[in-house]
Amino acid sequence: MSRRLHRRQQRQLEELGELQHALSGKEDASSEQINNIHKSRSTASSVFAALSLDEPDDHGQENADDIGDGEKAAMQTQSGSKKSKKNNKKKKKGSGQPYSTHVDDMSLEEMSDVIAKSTEQFKVTPNTAQDLGVADATCKHAPSLVLRALLALDSSHLDPAHELRRQFGASAIKAYEREKGSSITSSRSGARNRDNRGAHFNSNLRVRTVLTTPKPTWPDLNRSFVGMSMSANERDQGVRVYSWEHSRAYKQAQFQFSQAVASFDTQSLVALLRVFPWHVDTLLQLSAVSRYQGDLGQASDFIDRALFAMERSAASTFVSGLTSQTGPPMCDFLRAENRAFWLAVHRNIDLYGRKGTWRTALEWCKLLFALDTSDPHGILLWMDFLAIKSRQEKWLLELTDVLQELHGILDWSIGLSYARTLALRAIGASQADQALASAIIRHPHAAILLADKLQVDVPPEVVRAFPMHGAYTSTHPALNELLAHLYVHRSLSVWKEANTLAWFREVATQTWPSLDASAYRESLPESSTRMGVYRHLVVADLPEAQQRQLLRYVPPEVRNPPGGIDTFDPLPPSNGSRFDETYYGSVLPAITQRGGGPHNALWELLQRLQNLGVHDVQELLEHVDDRTRDMLMQVVEPVPADEAEDDAAASLNDIDGVDDEISEDDAGHASGEQPSLLQRAWNALWGT
Numbered sequence: 001m002s003r004r005l006h007r008r009q010q011r012q013l014e015e016l017g018e019l020q021h022a023l024s025g026k027e028d029a030s031s032e033q034i035n036n037i038h039k040s041r042s043t044a045s046s047v048f049a050a051l052s053l054d055e056p057d058d059h060g061q062e063n064a065d066d067i068g069d070g071e072k073a074a075m076q077t078q079s080g081s082k083k084s085k086k087n088n089k090k091k092k093k094g095s096g097q098p099y100s101t102h103v104d105d106m107s108l109e110e111m112s113d114v115i116a117k118s119t120e121q122f123k124v125t126p127n128t129a130q131d132l133g134v135a136d137a138t139c140k141h142a143p144s145l146v147l148r149a150l151l152a153l154d155s156s157h158l159d160p161a162h163e164l165r166r167q168f169g170a171s172a173i174k175a176y177e178r179e180k181g182s183s184i185t186s187s188r189s190g191a192r193n194r195d196n197r198g199a200h201f202n203s204n205l206r207v208r209t210v211l212t213t214p215k216p217t218w219p220d221l222n223r224s225f226v227g228m229s230m231s232a233n234e235r236d237q238g239v240r241v242y243s244w245e246h247s248r249a250y251k252q253a254q255f256q257f258s259q260a261v262a263s264f265d266t267q268s269l270v271a272l273l274r275v276f277p278w279h280v281d282t283l284l285q286l287s288a289v290s291r292y293q294g295d296l297g298q299a300s301d302f303i304d305r306a307l308f309a310m311e312r313s314a315a316s317t318f319v320s321g322l323t324s325q326t327g328p329p330m331c332d333f334l335r336a337e338n339r340a341f342w343l344a345v346h347r348n349i350d351l352y353g354r355k356g357t358w359r360t361a362l363e364w365c366k367l368l369f370a371l372d373t374s375d376p377h378g379i380l381l382w383m384d385f386l387a388i389k390s391r392q393e394k395w396l397l398e399l400t401d402v403l404q405e406l407h408g409i410l411d412w413s414i415g416l417s418y419a420r421t422l423a424l425r426a427i428g429a430s431q432a433d434q435a436l437a438s439a440i441i442r443h444p445h446a447a448i449l450l451a452d453k454l455q456v457d458v459p460p461e462v463v464r465a466f467p468m469h470g471a472y473t474s475t476h477p478a479l480n481e482l483l484a485h486l487y488v489h490r491s492l493s494v495w496k497e498a499n500t501l502a503w504f505r506e507v508a509t510q511t512w513p514s515l516d517a518s519a520y521r522e523s524l525p526e527s528s529t530r531m532g533v534y535r536h537l538v539v540a541d542l543p544e545a546q547q548r549q550l551l552r553y554v555p556p557e558v559r560n561p562p563g564g565i566d567t568f569d570p571l572p573p574s575n576g577s578r579f580d581e582t583y584y585g586s587v588l589p590a591i592t593q594r595g596g597g598p599h600n601a602l603w604e605l606l607q608r609l610q611n612l613g614v615h616d617v618q619e620l621l622e623h624v625d626d627r628t629r630d631m632l633m634q635v636v637e638p639v640p641a642d643e644a645e646d647d648a649a650a651s652l653n654d655i656d657g658v659d660d661e662i663s664e665d666d667a668g669h670a671s672g673e674q675p676s677l678l679q680r681a682w683n684a685l686w687g688t
Contacts, residue, residue: 147402148327151370157363212304219277226278228313241330242318244337251587278309280340281568306344328370334576350541358390378536384415385490393423411523414443415487437511446484456505465517471552482553538570
């Protein structure tokens with residue numbers, strides 16, 4: 001045995017003795033802390049020392065001690081690298097060591113495995129925490145840290161094109177891109193196509209993004225006004241929570257958007273988007289219109305544009321944290337400015353589910369749940385279905401175990417309770433039958449409804465013992481019936497598989513006699529979680545008949561709030577901000593001051609500008625009243641001629657689905673230092 005190996009083993013024995021001495025609990029508080037610090041330092045040093053030492057060779061180690069120091073150094077200098085490579089090959093092939101223990105020869109995966117195995121020996125458990133002097137807070141927050149790690153995103157799974165490529169190949173990718181209206185691959189003649197014209201000058205295509213892939217047909221964001229920024233607030237225990245912030249001009253655009261929505265005129269939204277091409281709520285509203293018309297490609301494109309605008313205006317730490325190993329950063333749902341992000345991502349999940357890209361949809365669910373684990377959009381109602389469809393059974397089991405420990409999730413979440421049984425059966429766990437029987441006893445309404453859809457016999461006494469109320473009442477909230485209907489609607493196809501159906505029939509038949517109506521008590525989650533379920537029903541793209549049926553389980557004060565439900569901010573939290581007088585703040589006096597005739601005339605003029613060139617606009621000015629004309633012609637801030645030309649072209653730039661051409665003469669109408677007429681209209685309407 002070499003001296004190096006002997007010294008290392010001796011040092012490990014000394015450390016083991018120190019660890020046993022630290023666990024004896026005989027020292028006072030001060031000496032105990034010193035021993036803990038010394039133990040942690042020696043443990044860390046021993047782990048990395050073990051990684052940096054070579055294992056001795058199988059031959060000639062008995063004579064290693066007889067070699068002189070100078071001769072040994074020369075041998076190590078000449079043949080050190082060759083020797084380590086030979087040892088690595090031998091250990092990989094025949095010995096019990098699966099890989100090298102030398103840091104220089106390890107891959108990242110091998111090093112992570114070694115560190116994980118080494119640190120697992122020193123895990124702090126609740127029993128040893130008190131002996132080692134570790135604060136109880138560390139153990140209490142361990143489930144939260146595990147939950148954050150489970151929600152870590154894989155950027156490759158955020159793009160549905162990758163999943164389609166894995167499933168169907170390149171032909172599916174081409175069909176997917178045609179549906180979304182993109183033409184990425186172009187020939188020489190296609191380079192002159194209007195969709196790709198000037199694409200190499202578009203700065204959107206030169207930035208790296210996580211959430212979306214920009215298209216050459218989108219307006220150049222650097223040459224447009226976004227009006228959003230992001231701030232971060234430190235919460236308890238150093239947790240950083242992010243929030244978007246709107247500028248004064250953006251708030252004025254938001255006010256015009258609310259008026260356009262109230263008018264039920266889609267052309268008003270189109271006109272607003274021409275002037276403000278990156279207004280998030282306008283993009284999401286047009287996406288909803290496109291989806292209603294059956295154009296899913298256009299709907300997806302508008303959502304991608306909204307997400308692109310929010311990502312580009314977000315803080316760099318927020319964007320980099322999206323793919324962090326500790327999970328995505330947190331965001332404040334109580335802020336009205338942030339809730340558009342939830343709405344955009346939730347609608348994206350709907351669209352990805354329609355395309356059958358289950359793994360991509362699940363990854364976006366992780367993102368939305370990690371932003372706020374109180375689940376304000378009821379994303380857990382998607383996860384129970386998507387995790388099974390995407391074959392992520394082990395991940396689902398880990399998630400349900402952590403959520404059960406933190407919040408007792410299985411007591412009320414019907415979807416996760418039944419999905420957990422499917423996950424256990426998929427991995428061949430022996431407790432799958434017991435888990436299904438427990439889910440049936442805990443949530444009998446779902447079992448009865450599922451059995452009815454699967455044509456499985458249910459004893460009449462069981463049906464009478466657990467009747468369906470069919471609607472919300474003050475005495476019977478019937479949240480379990482709502483969750484049962486929603487879960488069966490989405491996951492019925494999973495249970496219809498022959499083997500799964502036979503398994504459900506067998507276990508259910510054995511479990512029906514065990515149901516006791518007198519012992520059953522409906523478990524309700526917290527009020528914020530219930531609001532998340534109700535908000536899920538409003539946002540999710542359910543069949544109209546199914547949605548009407550489920551809305552009967554929503555309390556009347558939630559289903560019919562004063563002023564109705566806003567599609568761009570459905571069911572805002574009662575303790576959060578809204579798009580009201582407080583939000584508009586200082587811009588409200590300027591808006592109300594311009595109210596009446598001139599302001600309405602400006603808005604009508606803006607609507608009519610969408611199909612007009614600059615010369616036509618000049619002719620139109622002759623038919624408006626003097627006061628409106630004066631406001632339009634007023635120069636608030638002169639702009640250079642080249643910027644005025646860009647603004648005129650950008651204001652009348654095409655959006656998908658609308659064909660308007662701008663001639664060079666129209667684009668170059670502005671000259672000198674005077675702004676274009678469209679720029680003057682913008683200044684008059686949005687100017688400060």
